[in-house]
Amino acid sequence: VKFGVVRFPGSCDEVDALLACRRSGDAELLWHGDRALKGVDAIVIPGGFSYGDYLRVGAIARFSPVMEAVSEFALSGGPVLGICNGFQVLCEAGLLPGALLPNTGLRFLCKQVDLVIENPNTPFTRVCAAGDVLSIPVKHTTGRYYAPEQALDEMEADGQVLLRYAPGQNPNGSLRDIAGVSNRQKNVFGLMPHPEHAVDPLTGSTSGGCIFESIAAHVEQLATV
Amino acid sequence: LRARVLIRPKEGILDPQGQTVERALPALGFDGVSNVHVGRMVELDVDDVSQVGDMCEKLLANPLIEDYEILVVER
Numbered sequence: 001v002k003f004g005v006v007r008f009p010g011s012c013d014e015v016d017a018l019l020a021c022r023r024s025g026d027a028e029l030l031w032h033g034d035r036a037l038k039g040v041d042a043i044v045i046p047g048g049f050s051y052g053d054y055l056r057v058g059a060i061a062r063f064s065p066v067m068e069a070v071s072e073f074a075l076s077g078g079p080v081l082g083i084c085n086g087f088q089v090l091c092e093a094g095l096l097p098g099a100l101l102p103n104t105g106l107r108f109l110c111k112q113v114d115l116v117i118e119n120p121n122t123p124f125t126r127v128c129a130a131g132d133v134l135s136i137p138v139k140h141t142t143g144r145y146y147a148p149e150q151a152l153d154e155m156e157a158d159g160q161v162l163l164r165y166a167p168g169q170n171p172n173g174s175l176r177d178i179a180g181v182s183n184r185q186k187n188v189f190g191l192m193p194h195p196e197h198a199v200d201p202l203t204g205s206t207s208g209g210c211i212f213e214s215i216a217a218h219v220e221q222l223a224t225v
Numbered sequence: 226l227r228a229r230v231l232i233r234p235k236e237g238i239l240d241p242q243g244q245t246v247e248r249a250l251p252a253l254g255f256d257g258v259s260n261v262h263v264g265r266m267v268e269l270d271v272d273d274v275s276q277v278g279d280m281c282e283k284l285l286a287n288p289l290i291e292d293y294e295i296l297v298v299e300r
């Protein structure tokens with residue numbers, strides 16, 4: 001499997017994402033001005049402050065040349081993972097439902113949280129089981145997940161809520177404790193916590209690795225069909 | 226023409242910034258204030274003001290979470 005990690009001006013977690021991907025396969029960086037995706041099998045939109053987060057988080061990045069290619073890749077069924085700012089970008093681009101609003105407490109948060117796997121039957125969670133708990137850090141100011149109630153009901157019914165904050169640990173006021181959602185087709189996934197920061201015992205937890213392992217397993221399965 | 230776009234959180238969406246300002250005002254002796262909301266403003270000179278609505282839908286606002294209002298002002 002070959003991962004492509006997008007680097008925007010203002011990205012800051014692309015190197016950690018690259019290193020996390022390399023534990024499960026090959027990975028290389030994709031520049032925001034490139035339209036070519038270099039034959040990658042999966043794409044990661046990393047965390048950071050793309051284009052300075054000007055106007056609204058993710059609002060400008062969605063118009064970059066690479067995002068046109070990423071949209072085409074996603075619409076053709078390719079797996080796309082958005083982490084933190086990447087999640088915000090995918091929502092702004094309309095590839096994921098909903099939007100991220102400022103944390104209820106209006107403060108930047110940086111803390112380890114427990115997350116519960118809600119739907120293990122996706123390319124991003126397939127090596128996990130329902131109810132598995134992951135310990136992964138969050139670090140953001142704009143992480144309050146919002147979608148209209150009716151849309152939330154439809155997403156829940158459709159299994160699009162892949163990850164929830166463990167009971168009592170919702171750090172940002174996200175509706176229904178939602179930490180990560182997918183599109184209806186389950187090939188685009190965004191989450192506010194940072195699995196790429198939880199892959200090495202040095203930083204306290206390795207439970208983020210399952211997201212990258214799942215993507216690798218998904219791509220490898222597709223290749224053998 | 227000069228257009229002024231006022232963007233505010235959609236009604237019903239929790240606006241902690243507005244709430245914080247609302248709580249701060251009585252502390253300064255301003256009573257009788259309610260429904261405070263904090264948004265942002267974009268000003269722009271445009272040849273064709275009829276395009277501004279489309280700009281709002283596509284970039285200046287996120288219609289899922291924000292309402293916008295377009296005012297035309299004298300340059």
